Amino acid sequence: MTDNNKSEEQPRRSWLSRFLLPKITPAFCLRFIILCAIAYGFFGYLCIPAWTNGKSMEPVYKDGTFLFCWTPAYWSRKPRPGDAVMIKYGGTKVMLLKRIVAVEGDIVEFRKGDLYVNNEKVTARWNALTPCDWELPPRTVSPGHVYVVGDNRAMPMDEHQFGEVHTSKIAGVPLLQ
Amino acid sequence: MKNTIFTILLVLAIAIIAWFVFKPDEKKIVQKRLDDLCEAVNKQGEENPVTIAAKNLALGNLLHENVTINVNEFPFNGSHSSSELTSLATQGRAYCKYINVHPQSVDILIQDKEATIQTVFKIKLTTNFKGDYNEIRSFVFKLIKTDKKWLFTSFEDQQILKR
Numbered sequence: 648m649t650d651n652n653k654s655e656e657q658p659r660r661s662w663l664s665r666f667l668l669p670k671i672t673p674a675f676c677l678r679f680i681i682l683c684a685i686a687y688g689f690f691g692y693l694c695i696p697a698w699t700n701g702k703s704m705e706p707v708y709k710d711g712t713f714l715f716c717w718t719p720a721y722w723s724r725k726p727r728p729g730d731a732v733m734i735k736y737g738g739t740k741v742m743l744l745k746r747i748v749a750v751e752g753d754i755v756e757f758r759k760g761d762l763y764v765n766n767e768k769v770t771a772r773w774n775a776l777t778p779c780d781w782e783l784p785p786r787t788v789s790p791g792h793v794y795v796v797g798d799n800r801a802m803p804m805d806e807h808q809f810g811e812v813h814t815s816k817i818a819g820v821p822l823l824q
Numbered sequence: 825m826k827n828t829i830f831t832i833l834l835v836l837a838i839a840i841i842a843w844f845v846f847k848p849d850e851k852k853i854v855q856k857r858l859d860d861l862c863e864a865v866n867k868q869g870e871e872n873p874v875t876i877a878a879k880n881l882a883l884g885n886l887l888h889e890n891v892t893i894n895v896n897e898f899p900f901n902g903s904h905s906s907s908e909l910t911s912l913a914t915q916g917r918a919y920c921k922y923i924n925v926h927p928q929s930v931d932i933l934i935q936d937k938e939a940t941i942q943t944v945f946k947i948k949l950t951t952n953f954k955g956d957y958n959e960i961r962s963f964v965f966k967l968i969k970t971d972k973k974w975l976f977t978s979f980e981d982q983q984i985l986k987r
Contacts, residue, residue, distance in 0.1 A: 673830050700960070736984055737962030740929035741944040743984070783987075795985065810985035 693718055694822065697733070697742060703797030703807055704744050706776055707731070708821070716742060718819035726750065726793050726817060728764070729773055733818045734795065742818050743808065745795035746773060755794045756785035762796075777801040793817070851932045854939045854967060857974045858927060861886050865913065867923040876914065884910045888968055888975040895963075895981045922950040928960070937969040942982075 669675055690696060695716040699708050708714070708731075716733045726732060726747050733742040749755045749764045756762075760779035762769045779800035788794045788811050796809040864883040871879070887906035894901050900912055917923065929944040942964050949957040966978035 673826065676830075676834075734984065736960070737929060737931075737942050737944040737982055741960065741962075745985075786987075808985055810987040812985050816984065 695819070697821075699744055703799050703802065704731070704746070705799040707773075707798050708744060715822040716819040717822045720820040721814075721817060726814060728769075729771055731821055732793075732795065733821055734812055735816050735818045743795075744821060745797055745809065747793045748774070748796050749788050749794040751788050751790050751792055753788050753794065754785050755783075755788060757781040757783040760800070773798065791815075850934050850939070854932050854934065854941065854974050855930060857886060857967065857976070858930065858941055858943065858965070861976065862925045862927065865917070865923060865925050867917055867920060869922065876917075879917075880910055880914055883913055886976055888970065888977040891976060892978045893980075895979060896983065919953070920949050920951050922948070924948040939967040939969070939974060941965040941967070 695718065697714055697716055699710060699712045699714065702710050728747050728749060730747045731744065732747055733744055736743050748762060748769065753764050754766065755764055757779070760781055762774055763785075776798045777800050781800060781804045783804070792811040792813050794809075794811045797807055800807070860882065864879050864886065884906055887909055889906055890903055891906060891909050892903050893909075904912070924947070926946045927943045928946050931942040933940045933942075942962075944960060944962050947957065947959050947961060951957065962982040962984055964978075964980045964982055965976055967974045968977045969975075
């Protein structure tokens with residue numbers, strides 16, 4: 648009996664059947680392990696899946712939004728004002744999502760709800776998404792730090808986590824905005 | 825022959841993974857102490873005196889003789905004995921109808937007989953008078969191994985963002 652005859656005896660399986668119930672061969676196992684390793688590296692270190700929990704970045708990022716943290720974002724450039732960033736918050740599983748409003752050396756303050764950086768009122772679109780009545784005396788951002796604030800400034804200032812953070816704590820930027 | 829080698833490799837891989845997953849580890853013991861601490865603090869509605877006493881005992885067994893607390897806006901910062909702290913915790917728990925303290929991220933570092941836990945807690949409280957409290961906070965806990973038991977000796981919170 649030839650090989651051709653053998654293959655004729657076994658009915659050819661559909662692509663769906665082959666996809667869902669593949670033959671477990673050493674080659675398949677090797678491909679599977681390589682794929683798992685690539686997925687682990689990509690989604691574990693480069694493009695980390697995350698859910699937002701809280702309202703501090705509304706209306707841009709609503710509570711419960713699914714997004715990815717793209718960690719290579721600052722490999723080739725420095726963080727700059729207007730960037731939404733994800734900040735490591737005691738470990739890698741929990742991150743804060745905030746927006747950079749000032750970088751090192753800048754003077755930041757809130758006057759009657761308006762954000763001033765270096766004594767100039769910030770007029771960028773990302774700065775006026777919600778009504779605000781915050782008052783914060785001027786402070787200078789320390790070297791190696793950035794100043795981050797959430798977009799939802801309709802919240803009372805005391806309930807809002809914001810301030811300066813070292814750039815080494817920035818994990819990346821959110822994807823899927 | 826090929827299949828035999830493949831089967832042996834597969835069995836070896838499973839054995840290695842199982843060993844790493846199930847081996848007794850100091851980190852797992854410390855993690856269990858953290859879970860026990862959360863269990864002792866958590867409160868699901870009204871508690872009877874037996875439950876309160878059991879939780880007190882559980883909390884007392886987790887604490888070192890001298891415990892240091894340094895938490896932002898906490899009125900009882902400083903050094904306390906374990907009985908003082910247990911008493912404070914009992915009073916604090918009595919002010920709440922519901923307490924849920926859940927670690928969202930835990931990093932444990934063990935050096936000799938000292939362990940450091942860096943954790944992010946999701947805290948949900950319903951108080952009897954001031955309403956709800958819902959926050960995520962970062963803490964560093966320190967433990968010391970005394971008589972083969974890991975005991976909490978320090979509680980500190982971490983201010984990631986500085987205004």
